[in-house]
Amino acid sequence: MIMLILLGALAGSLVPVQTSINSRLAVFTRSVFLSSFYSFSVGTIMLIIFNLFANPGKLAPSYILSQDFSYIWFVGGLMGVVYLTGNVILLPKIGAALTVIMTVAGQMIIGLMVDTFGWFDADTQPINIFRVLGIVIMIAGIIFMNYKKKSARVADKSSNIWLALGLFTGAMPPIQTAVNSALRYEVDSFFFASLVSFFIGAAALLILSLIIAKHIRFVAYDRTLGHIKPWHFIGGMLGALYVTTNIILMPYLGATLTLMTVIFGQMLMGLLIDHFGLLGIHKNPIDARRVAGVVMILSGIIMLQIF
DSSP: OHHHHHHHHHHHHHHHHHHHHHHHHHHHHTOHHHHHHHHHHHHHHHHHHHHHHHOGGGGSHHHHHTSOOOTHHHHHHHHHHHHHHHHHHHHHHHOHHHHHHHHHHHHHHHHHHHHHHTGGGOOOOOOOHHHHHHHHHHHHHHHHHHOOHHHHHHHHHSOHHHHHHHHHHHTHHHHHHHHHHHHHHHHTOHHHHHHHHHHHHHHHHHHHHHHHTOOOOOOSEETTTEEOOGGGGTHHHHHHHHHHHHHHHHHHHHHHHHHHHHHHHHHHHHHHHHHHTGGGOOOOOOOHHHHHHHHHHHHHHHHHHHO
C-alpha cells in the first residue's frame, strides 16, 4: 500500500512540471488551448506506441468498431478539457490561490462521494468521521499554503458564480479518474483506456483551438525564450503517465486516497519548482507557512489511510 501511495505522489509531481512546460509552449503557440492540444496530441502518440506493444489487437479497426461506445468512452477525456478550461477562466476572475482552494475542495467532495456511493462502478468505502476529518485537515493545509490577503480581497469582489464554477471544475478530476478506471475494465487495458481519454481530449481541444485561436500553427522563435525546443512538447508524455497511473491506482486506493496522494505530490513538486526557480519560474523560497501546510496535507493522507 505504501508503494502505491508513493507512486501516486510521484504521478502527482508530474502535473506542475507539465503545467510549467505547457506554459512555455503557450508562448510559441500564442494560445493556452493550442498548447494543450499539442500536449494532448504528443501524449496520444506516446500511448499509441505503448499500445502497439501492449495491446496491438485493440488498435485494429475490427476491435474498435465492435465496441458499444458507452458514455465512459467519452466522458474521461472531456472532463480533462473542462478542468483545463475552467482553470483558465477562473484564474483572472478569482486569483490563483482561490482557484486552487475552490478546485481542490471540489475534488475532495466528489472524490468522497465516489467512494461512499460507488459511483462509476468504484468500490464503496463507507464514510466515517475520521475520513471526513482527514479531508478537512488536508483542505485546511492547502488553504494555509495558498492563502494570500490579496486573494481574499479578490474573493470579496467576485461573484458567487465564480466560486461555484471553481467547485464544479474541481469535480472533474475524480470523475475523470473513476470513469477512466471503469473504461479500463471494459477494454481490459489501462493503456488503451488512457489512449481513449487522451484521443477524445485532443479532439475536443482541436475544436476549441479552431474556434477560439482560429489556427493550429506555432512560431519557432520568440524574443524572450529564443528558439522552440523539443522539450517544450514533452508535457503530453507526462500527462499520459499521470492519467495512466491514476487508472492503475483507483481500484486499490479508492477515489479519495488516490486523489489526495496525487495532490500531495503536486504540492511537493510545486514547492520545489518555486523554491529553486525551475523551468523559468520566478523563485519563491519555501517558508514556515508552506512547510506547515505540507505537514497538514500529509496528516490528512495518513488519517485516510489508517481509517
